[in-house]
Amino acid sequence: MADYDVTVIGAGPAGLAAALAADEKGKRVLLVERAARMGGILNQCIHDGFGLLRFGERLSGCEYASRYVRMVEAAGIETTLLTFVTRVEKKDGVFHITLVTKDGVRTVTSTALVLSTGCRERTAKQVGIHGTRPAGVYTAGTAQYYINILGEQPAKRVVILGSGDIGLIMARRLTLEGAEVLGVFEAKSTPSGLTRNIAQCLDDFGIPLHVSHTVTRVFGDARLEAVEISEVDEKMQPIPGTAQKIDCDTLILSVGLIPENELAETLGVTLDPRAKGPVCDQNYETLVDGVFVCGNALHVNDLVDYVSESGASAGAAAADYSGKARELAELTADGGFLYAVPERLDTAGDLSKTVVFFRSREVREKSQVSVSVNGETVFTKKYQRLKPPEMERIEVDLSRVKPGDRVTLELREA
């Protein structure tokens, strides 16, 4: 018999919810976290707006995390902190998990596995900016860590590249801490962050947002001295003659998040190139039997409430995992969608309340989303407006789906 029924890797909001759900089913659960405390990225999210759906209150990120950490502690779930999972292997239907701590290396075995390892930020290397690599260029999450965890504020004159939510939140945070934020520059023609964050983080403080602009060069040897900003065309190519130089000591990058999938890849889990996380079914089980995934490791969420929801579902399903063969049908989303999850449906399991999360590829007015099975429409929903930054959730009864059926998600004008 394996040491544990369910091992959860990563104790952010997704992993905390997964561990609680598996524990509630009376399973032997191990929760593994590489940091010194549970809570994940929420520990550095001191701004509010978390938990409206889950708790009906506007909590700060760390308050939201505290509530879950207390529940996990009260349930007496076995937790190992400062423990890094470096490797997972499946042998004879059991997972062998390598744990590295300061005391050394050990291996535990588990019947099912939940990957809740979160996401990481795109960096300067991935955006391709010319020039030197001076100090003073940070990702928004790194700047957030410096200020909110280490209590250090190194910036005086700041330029922000990218209009992702963390960048917007950091524009306000840096302003409150005495820095001058000269502007947020976004290469796309529409902002990527939530509208309410543009209102409360930029407009409130008179910080300008320039869409269709990007940083084309950085200047400075030891420390950043200036950046060059250019306008870009629809293909995001800099327009000659539009370059202007802005003096600044800090450049913050908020250019996107990608699910963290190093462990999933070593397990041979198939990834969805659109959602950038593992392909999974309605129970968040990946294409490797017994491996479940949730939260930002699956796809980048904008609301933590949905992260907890996926964690709870994945944890409960991992607890019920029996090794019984699945009968999968495909759920495909048409080109109007940026992505949709899940990508598979297990017809041997319950499909009566299938939750589908999706984002539209572009900003669109009056649209209709429909789900059809073998060409027959079984669900429709109308939207006044769909925007890529705002993830949508629908619940569909798909119990009629049989193996081999063609299930499609379609987006058209309403």
Next chain:
Amino acid sequence: MEKTFVCIVCPNGCTLHAAEENGVISVTGNRCPKGEEYAKAELTNPVRTLTTSVATVFPDRPVLPVRTSGAIPKDAIMPAMRVIAGLRVNHAVACGDVIAENFMGFGVDLVATDDLRV
């Protein structure tokens, strides 16, 4: 007076239109009553909840996250940051503990939003 802005109360982010005529404010575009309340406040007395951090005396945990337990006037945000810059936490704190009562006389408290285990 007419004004259009985004409601920041919840993630829906409704676009609100507020119009004032003879001292009566009418609001459209809100999907719920909270939006109406927010729009009226924006025209008369805009308020915000402040979330920030307070310095501590503990090198392992140099800052403690805090927020105001309710909204304070928007133009008091920067003055509030200066008051907070003068505070130091020198004891263990549980999430929800009051750090400064009746903060700046606004009738709301400054509360910890995280545990500080020392």
